[in-house]
Amino acid sequence: MMEELHDVQLTEIKPLLTGQNGRNLQDFDCQEHDVETAHGVLHVTMRGVARGNRPTILTYHDVGLNHKSCFNSLFNYEDMQEVTQHFSVLHVDAPGQQENAPVFPTGYQYPTMDELAEMLPSVLKQLQVKSVIGIGVGAGAYVLTKLSLNEPTLVEGLVLIDIDPCAKGWMDWATSKLSGWTSNLVDLIMGHHFSTDELTENQEIVQTYRLHISQDVPLDNLAMFYNSYSSRTELQIERPIPGLNESAVITLRCPSLLVVGDTSPAVDVVVECNSRLNPTKTTLLKMADCGGLPQVVQPGKLAEAFKYFVQGMGYSELNTNGSHLFLKPSNLCPGFGSLRRKPKGRSHSTFNDPNLLNQKVCVCACVCPALRF
Secondary structure: OOOOOOOOOOOOOOOEOEOHHHOEHHHOOEEEEEEEEOOEEEEEEEEOOOOOOOOEEEEEOOOOOOHHHHHHHHHOEHHHHHHHOOOOEEEEEOOOOOOOOOOOOOOOOOOOHHHHHHHHHHHHHHOOOOOEEEEEEOHHHHHHHHHHHHOOOOEEEEEEEOOOOOOOOHHHHHHHHHHHHHOOHHHHHHHHHOOHHHHHHOHHHHHHHHHHHHHOOOHHHHHHHHHHHHOOOOOOOOOOOOOOOOOOOOOOOOOEEEEEEOOOOOHHHHHHHHHOOOOOOEEEEEEOOOOOOHHHHOHHHHHHHHHHHHHHHOOEEEEEOOEEEEEOOOOOOOOOOEEOOOOEOOEOOOOOOHHHOOOOEEOOOOOOOOEEO
16 A cells, blocks of 8 residues: 655555566557658657547657657556557657667757757648647657747647756856766766766666666767757746736646656756746646656656646546546536545545645646645
8 A cells, every 4th residue: 555645645556557478568559650850850659549639648758768768657557558548649759869769970960959849740740640738858848848839729738847947057058068077978867867866876767777878879869969958948938927918928828737756856947947837727746755757756646647637638537337438528627627536545635734725636727836746
C-alpha cells in the first residue's frame, strides 16, 4: 500500500505494463515517419490513428534523451494506458536525437528552438492531426509552448515538465563555459536533469541515464541540440489581469499543467513560468519525493495527474455496463476544469493544509494554489 504523501494521497502504485517476452508496449501499433519540413527532416513515431473528434497526444523530449528514454516509463504505466487507449499518440524526436540517428554532416546548421517549433505544424498536417494535447519535458516543453503561442488553435492543452521560460542569462552562459573547460557534455546534461544530491544518491537511475546519454545518441548531434537549447530566447509570455487585458497580452490560451519535482534543479524556473501564465487556466504540480525527470521517477503520480487533467478538459470517460464512452461536455462541474477525486481504497482528496480543505482538486481551468502530490 502506498505511503501517505504530503498533501494528497494517490491510488496505489501499479506495475509497468509490458507485452509478452517483456517487449515494450510502446513498440506495438507504431509507425515511424521521417517528415520533410522547411527546417529539415523530423523523425516521428505515431501510435494509433488520428481521430477527427479527439486530439492527438503529442510528446517532445528534453536534451540528452529521445522519445523512448524520456517517455516510455510514463506511457507503459497502467493508468496512462487507460487514457491513451482513447487517443492517438505522436512522439517527436528532435533532429538527430532518435535511436540509430546518423551523424550530421560537416557544416550542418541545427535548427533554433523557434525553428524546431515551426517544424511541427507541417508534421501535424501531413499526418492529418487536427489538434493536440502536448506533453513536453525541458527543451521539449519550451518547443511545445512556442507551438501553442504560434498556433493556439492546434493546441488544446499542455503538460509542461521542467519548463524554463527564461533565456540563458550572462551568468548562466559564463558558468556553462567555465564548466565546459572541466566537464564534458554528458556531465553538463546530467546536471541539467538531476540535482547534486540526486547525482550522488540515486546511483541506479543516474548511471542508466549517463550510459544512455553517452552511448545512444551521437555526441556531435547531441551537442547541437544542447547548444540550440542553450541559445533559446525568453518566452514572451505575460500573466493577464482578469477583466483588464486578458485579450491583449501574449500568454497561453489553453489549459496548462506545470510539473516539477520538489528537489528538481528546475523548481525555480517552473515557479517563474507559473507566475507568467493565466492563473485561471494553469496549475502548478510539485511532486514530493521527486527530483528531475518526474515522468521517469514517478510515472504513477504523473499518469494520474494527466488523467484528471484530460478529464478536466472535458474528455470524460464514462463506464456504462462495462463499455467505454468518451464525451466532451461543455463542462463537468461548477467551475469548468475542476473535479473531486473519488475515494479508491485508502486514497482520498483531503488536503493537509486547513486552508485548502473542501477545495476541489483543480487540473486546468480554475484558480488554485500549487498542487503537491
